[in-house]
Amino acid sequence: xxxxxxxxxxxxxxxxxxxxxxxxxxxxxxxxxxxxxxxxxxxxxxxxxxxxxxxxxxxxxxxxxxxxxxxxxxxxxxxxxxxxxxxxxxxxxxxxxxxxxxxxxxxxxxxxxxxxxxxxxxxxxxxxxxxxxxxxxxxxxxxxxxxxxxxxxxxx
Numbered sequence: 351x352x353x354x355x356x357x358x359x360x361x362x363x364x365x366x367x368x369x370x371x372x373x374x375x376x377x378x379x380x381x382x383x384x385x386x387x388x389x390x391x392x393x394x395x396x397x398x399x400x401x402x403x404x405x406x407x408x409x410x411x412x413x414x415x416x417x418x419x420x421x422x423x424x425x426x427x428x429x430x431x432x433x434x435x436x437x438x439x440x441x442x443x444x445x446x447x448x449x450x451x452x453x454x455x456x457x458x459x460x461x462x463x464x465x466x467x468x469x470x471x472x473x474x475x476x477x478x479x480x481x482x483x484x485x486x487x488x489x490x491x492x493x494x495x496x497x498x499x500x501x502x503x504x505x506x
Contacts, residue, residue, distance in 0.1 A: 359395050429503050431456055437503035442485040451478040455491060456498050 429437075435456055439449035454464055464475040488494055 359399060362395065363392065429501075431498065433503050434498045434501040438486070438498050438501045441501075442482075444482060444485055448478050448482055448485075451475070452482055452494070452498070455479065455482070456495055 432453055435453045436449060438444075439452055444452060450468065451464060454467060459467065461472060461475045461479065464470065464478070465472050468475070470478075482494065483489060486494060486497055488497065
Protein backbone atom coordinates (compact mmCIF):
# COMPACT_ATOMS: atom_id res chain seq x y z
CA UNK A 351 0.00 0.00 0.00
CA UNK A 352 2.81 2.38 0.90
CA UNK A 353 4.60 1.75 -2.39
CA UNK A 354 1.44 2.29 -4.43
CA UNK A 355 0.63 5.52 -2.57
CA UNK A 356 4.18 6.73 -3.01
CA UNK A 357 4.09 6.01 -6.75
CA UNK A 358 0.69 7.68 -7.18
CA UNK A 359 1.92 10.75 -5.31
CA UNK A 360 5.04 10.91 -7.44
CA UNK A 361 2.99 10.58 -10.61
CA UNK A 362 0.49 13.27 -9.60
CA UNK A 363 3.25 15.63 -8.51
CA UNK A 364 5.16 15.10 -11.74
CA UNK A 365 2.01 15.60 -13.78
CA UNK A 366 1.15 18.83 -11.97
CA UNK A 367 4.70 20.17 -12.35
CA UNK A 368 4.75 19.27 -16.04
CA UNK A 369 1.38 20.92 -16.58
CA UNK A 370 2.47 24.11 -14.83
CA UNK A 371 5.97 24.40 -16.26
CA UNK A 372 5.85 22.87 -19.73
CA UNK A 373 2.59 24.39 -20.85
CA UNK A 374 2.04 27.81 -19.26
CA UNK A 375 -0.40 28.74 -22.00
CA UNK A 376 -2.67 25.76 -21.22
CA UNK A 377 -6.16 27.23 -21.03
CA UNK A 378 -7.35 24.55 -18.63
CA UNK A 379 -4.72 25.46 -16.05
CA UNK A 380 -5.62 29.12 -16.21
CA UNK A 381 -9.22 28.42 -15.40
CA UNK A 382 -9.73 29.99 -11.99
CA UNK A 383 -10.84 26.74 -10.30
CA UNK A 384 -8.18 24.36 -11.63
CA UNK A 385 -5.04 25.65 -9.92
CA UNK A 386 -6.58 25.82 -6.43
CA UNK A 387 -8.07 22.35 -6.95
CA UNK A 388 -4.65 20.93 -7.87
CA UNK A 389 -3.06 22.55 -4.81
CA UNK A 390 -5.82 21.24 -2.52
CA UNK A 391 -5.55 17.70 -3.95
CA UNK A 392 -1.77 17.61 -3.61
CA UNK A 393 -1.97 18.96 -0.05
CA UNK A 394 -4.61 16.36 0.83
CA UNK A 395 -2.43 13.63 -0.64
CA UNK A 396 0.57 14.74 1.43
CA UNK A 397 -1.48 14.88 4.65
CA UNK A 398 -3.09 11.50 3.93
CA UNK A 399 0.36 10.01 3.47
CA UNK A 400 1.54 11.56 6.73
CA UNK A 401 -1.44 10.16 8.63
CA UNK A 402 -1.46 6.68 7.10
CA UNK A 403 2.28 5.98 6.99
CA UNK A 404 4.81 6.40 9.75
CA UNK A 405 8.36 7.56 9.18
CA UNK A 406 9.51 3.95 9.68
CA UNK A 407 7.19 2.78 6.86
CA UNK A 408 8.67 5.33 4.49
CA UNK A 409 12.24 4.47 5.49
CA UNK A 410 11.53 0.81 4.70
CA UNK A 411 10.51 1.85 1.18
CA UNK A 412 13.90 3.34 0.45
CA UNK A 413 16.07 1.00 2.51
CA UNK A 414 18.23 -1.59 0.80
CA UNK A 415 17.68 -5.13 2.08
CA UNK A 416 21.45 -5.37 2.52
CA UNK A 417 21.72 -2.27 4.71
CA UNK A 418 19.54 -3.86 7.41
CA UNK A 419 21.91 -6.82 7.62
CA UNK A 420 24.96 -4.58 7.73
CA UNK A 421 23.54 -2.45 10.56
CA UNK A 422 22.49 -5.46 12.64
CA UNK A 423 25.51 -7.03 14.36
CA UNK A 424 23.51 -10.13 15.36
CA UNK A 425 22.71 -10.75 11.69
CA UNK A 426 26.42 -10.59 10.85
CA UNK A 427 27.15 -13.36 13.35
CA UNK A 428 24.55 -15.62 11.71
CA UNK A 429 25.82 -17.56 8.70
CA UNK A 430 24.17 -16.51 5.45
CA UNK A 431 21.86 -18.85 3.59
CA UNK A 432 24.53 -19.20 0.87
CA UNK A 433 27.11 -20.24 3.48
CA UNK A 434 24.67 -22.77 4.90
CA UNK A 435 23.96 -24.13 1.41
CA UNK A 436 27.67 -24.55 0.69
CA UNK A 437 28.16 -26.31 4.03
CA UNK A 438 25.25 -28.70 3.37
CA UNK A 439 26.44 -29.29 -0.20
CA UNK A 440 29.96 -30.11 0.94
CA UNK A 441 28.67 -32.40 3.70
CA UNK A 442 26.38 -34.26 1.29
CA UNK A 443 28.91 -34.47 -1.54
CA UNK A 444 26.97 -32.33 -4.02
CA UNK A 445 28.64 -31.28 -7.26
CA UNK A 446 29.30 -27.61 -8.00
CA UNK A 447 26.23 -27.44 -10.25
CA UNK A 448 24.06 -29.20 -7.67
CA UNK A 449 25.28 -26.67 -5.09
CA UNK A 450 24.20 -23.87 -7.41
CA UNK A 451 20.79 -25.53 -7.85
CA UNK A 452 20.50 -26.02 -4.08
CA UNK A 453 21.04 -22.30 -3.47
CA UNK A 454 18.35 -21.44 -6.01
CA UNK A 455 15.92 -24.01 -4.57
CA UNK A 456 16.35 -22.58 -1.09
CA UNK A 457 15.64 -19.12 -2.51
CA UNK A 458 12.31 -20.45 -3.79
CA UNK A 459 13.03 -21.13 -7.45
CA UNK A 460 10.84 -23.65 -9.25
CA UNK A 461 12.16 -26.13 -11.81
CA UNK A 462 11.10 -23.70 -14.53
CA UNK A 463 12.92 -20.90 -12.70
CA UNK A 464 16.04 -23.07 -12.52
CA UNK A 465 15.83 -23.66 -16.28
CA UNK A 466 15.61 -19.94 -17.01
CA UNK A 467 18.27 -18.80 -14.56
CA UNK A 468 20.82 -21.52 -15.34
CA UNK A 469 19.96 -21.88 -19.05
CA UNK A 470 19.44 -25.63 -18.75
CA UNK A 471 16.78 -28.01 -20.04
CA UNK A 472 13.88 -28.98 -17.82
CA UNK A 473 15.05 -32.60 -17.70
CA UNK A 474 18.48 -31.49 -16.53
CA UNK A 475 16.99 -29.30 -13.82
CA UNK A 476 14.78 -32.15 -12.62
CA UNK A 477 17.80 -34.48 -12.60
CA UNK A 478 19.79 -32.04 -10.43
CA UNK A 479 16.86 -31.64 -8.02
CA UNK A 480 16.42 -35.41 -7.84
CA UNK A 481 20.13 -35.89 -7.09
CA UNK A 482 19.97 -33.26 -4.34
CA UNK A 483 16.95 -34.94 -2.73
CA UNK A 484 18.65 -38.35 -2.92
CA UNK A 485 21.98 -37.14 -1.50
CA UNK A 486 20.25 -35.27 1.33
CA UNK A 487 17.88 -38.16 2.00
CA UNK A 488 14.71 -36.09 1.63
CA UNK A 489 11.64 -36.16 -0.56
CA UNK A 490 10.51 -32.55 -0.83
CA UNK A 491 11.63 -28.92 -0.93
CA UNK A 492 10.48 -28.14 2.57
CA UNK A 493 12.80 -30.80 3.95
CA UNK A 494 15.69 -29.40 1.90
CA UNK A 495 14.99 -25.93 3.27
CA UNK A 496 14.79 -27.28 6.84
CA UNK A 497 18.18 -29.00 6.49
CA UNK A 498 19.82 -25.86 5.13
CA UNK A 499 18.16 -23.65 7.74
CA UNK A 500 19.42 -25.86 10.60
CA UNK A 501 22.95 -26.16 9.18
CA UNK A 502 25.67 -24.52 11.24
CA UNK A 503 28.82 -24.08 9.17
CA UNK A 504 32.13 -24.09 11.01
CA UNK A 505 34.23 -20.93 10.59
CA UNK A 506 37.28 -21.45 8.45
